[in-house]
Amino acid sequence: MSKTNTRWWQRVRSGRWVLRGGQRGQSLIIVTFAFIGILAFVGLAIDLGWVYVERVRVAQAADAAALAGASELPLEGTAHTRALVYLQENGYDFTDASNVQVFIDDPNHEPDPSKHTNMWIETGYSQDISLPANQQLNTADRIRVRVRRDVFMTFMQFVGFRYMPVEATAEAEYNIAFGQPEEH
DSSP states (O other): OOHHHHHHHHHHHHTOOOOOGGGTTHHHHHHHHHHHHHHHHHHHHHHHHHHHHHHHHHHHHHHHHHHHHHTTTTOHHHHHHHHHHHHHHTTOOTTOTTTEEEEESOTTOOOOTTOSEEEEEEOGGGSOTTSOGGGOTTOOOEEEEEEEEEEEOSSGGGGTOSEEEEEEEEEEEEETTTTEEEEO
């Protein structure tokens, strides 16, 4: 080995490795950027975790409300009320007018952006249209429940996402032959 390599190797082994003038502080910059990147990924994981949890809750609430409402069919008004009660029991309070909108048999209504929970309950699409219009009420055999909730983002709002929408739809049919609701 040459003298230069020998001196270099001795400094490395003894722990007296000293960086030359222009190289000081580079590791601090690299560590800072790595830390920011790790924080961004942790924040993304936390926010998307909340979105997943809310997605499961929304789906369970919609399923329960549709099945409960279908058990009251063909009485549509009672079915709507029962679906709303089950939504409330699953954590979606329809009485909070400042944050919640409920649409009954109005599937095309666009929600107010300031409301962060929207619920649609429909039976009108399954009414018996072979009857005259004034006799079609209380002839529905299906109910559709759709719930949409905006999940507040903690970390992703720094990249432009303040809320992430989560939505689930459930449909159930009252089977007259068996006398019980079926989920679709």
